[in-house]
Amino acid sequence: MCSLPRRIIKETQRLMQEPVPGISAVPDDNNARYFHVIVTGPEDSPFEGGLFKLELFLPEDYPMSAPKVRFITKIYHPNIDRLGRICLDILKDKWSPALQIRTVLLSIQALLSAPNPDDPLANDVAELWKVNEAEAIRNAKEWTRRYAMDN
Amino acid sequence: MSGQGESDMDYSDDEAGYGDYYAEADTYDLEQVDISKSDPEYFEFECLSVEEVERLLNESVEMLSNSLKILSIKDLNIYEKVCNNNKLLSGCTQITPALAKVLLHTHKWAIQEVTDKYRSDSQALLVESQIEPRPESSTSHRRQQRSLRSNSNVPLICAVCVEATNEGYFRLACGHSFCSLCWVMHFQVQISQGVSTGITCMAPGCEVLATEDFALKIITLPDLRKKYQQFTFQDYVKSHPQLRFCPGPNCQVIVRAKLPKAKKCFCQSCKTAFCFNCGIDYHAPTDCVTVKKWLTKCADDSETANYISAHTKDCPKCHICIEKNGGCNHMQCYSCKHDFCWMCLGDWKTHGSEYYECSRYKDNPNIANESAHAQAREALKKYLHYYERWENHSKSLKLEEQHFKKVSKKITGKVMNSGSGTWIDWQYLLDASNLLAKCRYTLQYTYPYAYYMEPSSRKELFEYQQASLEAEIENLSWKIERAESTDRGDLENQMDVAEKRRLTLLKDFLNV
Numbered sequence: 001m002c003s004l005p006r007r008i009i010k011e012t013q014r015l016m017q018e019p020v021p022g023i024s025a026v027p028d029d030n031n032a033r034y035f036h037v038i039v040t041g042p043e044d045s046p047f048e049g050g051l052f053k054l055e056l057f058l059p060e061d062y063p064m065s066a067p068k069v070r071f072i073t074k075i076y077h078p079n080i081d082r083l084g085r086i087c088l089d090i091l092k093d094k095w096s097p098a099l100q101i102r103t104v105l106l107s108i109q110a111l112l113s114a115p116n117p118d119d120p121l122a123n124d125v126a127e128l129w130k131v132n133e134a135e136a137i138r139n140a141k142e143w144t145r146r147y148a149m150d151n
Numbered sequence: 152m153s154g155q156g157e158s159d160m161d162y163s164d165d166e167a168g169y170g171d172y173y174a175e176a177d178t179y180d181l182e183q184v185d186i187s188k189s190d191p192e193y194f195e196f197e198c199l200s201v202e203e204v205e206r207l208l209n210e211s212v213e214m215l216s217n218s219l220k221i222l223s224i225k226d227l228n229i230y231e232k233v234c235n236n237n238k239l240l241s242g243c244t245q246i247t248p249a250l251a252k253v254l255l256h257t258h259k260w261a262i263q264e265v266t267d268k269y270r271s272d273s274q275a276l277l278v279e280s281q282i283e284p285r286p287e288s289s290t291s292h293r294r295q296q297r298s299l300r301s302n303s304n305v306p307l308i309c310a311v312c313v314e315a316t317n318e319g320y321f322r323l324a325c326g327h328s329f330c331s332l333c334w335v336m337h338f339q340v341q342i343s344q345g346v347s348t349g350i351t352c353m354a355p356g357c358e359v360l361a362t363e364d365f366a367l368k369i370i371t372l373p374d375l376r377k378k379y380q381q382f383t384f385q386d387y388v389k390s391h392p393q394l395r396f397c398p399g400p401n402c403q404v405i406v407r408a409k410l411p412k413a414k415k416c417f418c419q420s421c422k423t424a425f426c427f428n429c430g431i432d433y434h435a436p437t438d439c440v441t442v443k444k445w446l447t448k449c450a451d452d453s454e455t456a457n458y459i460s461a462h463t464k465d466c467p468k469c470h471i472c473i474e475k476n477g478g479c480n481h482m483q484c485y486s487c488k489h490d491f492c493w494m495c496l497g498d499w500k501t502h503g504s505e506y507y508e509c510s511r512y513k514d515n516p517n518i519a520n521e522s523a524h525a526q527a528r529e530a531l532k533k534y535l536h537y538y539e540r541w542e543n544h545s546k547s548l549k550l551e552e553q554h555f556k557k558v559s560k561k562i563t564g565k566v567m568n569s570g571s572g573t574w575i576d577w578q579y580l581l582d583a584s585n586l587l588a589k590c591r592y593t594l595q596y597t598y599p600y601a602y603y604m605e606p607s608s609r610k611e612l613f614e615y616q617q618a619s620l621e622a623e624i625e626n627l628s629w630k631i632e633r634a635e636s637t638d639r640g641d642l643e644n645q646m647d648v649a650e651k652r653r654l655t656l657l658k659d660f661l662n663v
Binding site: 063 | 310341
């Protein structure tokens, strides 16, 4: 593997020195491009109190290409599917090389606070979120309790 | 040249001199004088090479930048008169050829539209075309950049690679500066994903497009430059309403039609014939949207259809198994000599008369009251009716092509070996085969048209004309397959009748 670009080293250092509140991102011991991420469920959201594990990988052409991010912890959310894949514009066509790991994780945290059922990835969840928001939120809370609070 | 098929080459533009001469000499021949009105399929187009198209696009770019330059100078004159200060001009963006190209690409090469928009509000045009940033975002950033610039002792830090260097920074009209290495990598990744004219600035949320001259200033690798130029060229051609790439495999030709329409054009280099509007096989009288719907449906349902319609049929009279080996649908059983129609298995005698209804699908009038299952079966039956006929004519076309090859070979043998007649004596046989192919092709494409037509008096008229066309085509095919025993005059008369039927149908139903 070729040497790590200065950009990745800088970002990693900053993530360690000034961590984002509610988010931890730690590089893997064997691969500096792979990050173990934990996002805490935002206050006043159905995910409050949960700890959500994610994985984040910086591809070879990062930062020209977006990082690959996926939820490992199961989550009931209209923009996140069964496999933990996330529907977020900045991870796709709105990616800009000037965005960072930090900004990506902040956006994911914001997505937990503000689900967008009009641009769904998990169709059944999004449908329920639209027709019966109360029940959808109950489900999300239940999933958070069941999958994101054990450890 | 004009789009009249290979046989009508003598009407082409480059021989206009002869055309005029004949038109003057023979004023009675109205068809030659105004073929565009008499032939519903008339279509003018030309085949261009990549270089010719590049020249054409560059001419448009030049024309636009010249006309915008004149506008700017006029503006400047007014400004000079008013405030006698030409420094004002430095504030507005000058339209370089590269910018003109972006403007044309985003406006589908409509020079007039761009000029009009520029005249009414040049700033709005530049923002809309993603040349200039949106007003609110730019000012703050420009100020930021300027403050960075003014402090020239501190090295700049590129926001992408976070390396500090004071050289090699580039920015677009939005003012977001990044180092050249990052720009190169950005272009590399974008181009590898097939993006070229759509490459934007690297700043988050910034939509300003990288112009061609900017990109070529950054990209120095020859391979990458070549790829970038290829991709932008493809984008330009695709955005140009008068241009279309020939869909033939590995063909470089670009067809140009000054009045683009959904009509037939063909590539002079690889001979592929296609619809200018949608680029797939020509499909008159059906329109582009309908034929696409039909082809998708056929692709989805083809297995069912294949299963249901077998390749062989039994003679309706003696029940001997018959495999069709010719294109003609007027069948004569080898064993009992019974004449029947391959499609409907009805007696051929009724096909010759006005009761010919083989092409028409008869709706079940009580279908609305039937069960859902019966309705589904009826829908499938209806689809199969049209699909079988569509597929059958397509097969007939292929069989007749084989027949054509056989005829050509036979003619060669007659002229060269047995010395019976000259080349010109036998040409009518080839003409007849070509005409048959042309007519059957149109007939094939009448079936999707009819399938999607709502029951109405217009549909009745369509199916009447379709039926008469089909009857004449089968007569023609019958006569061509038995050309040696058919009188030449009779055959030529039949050709004339079939083509007239085809033109009548197109005149009434080809609306492009």
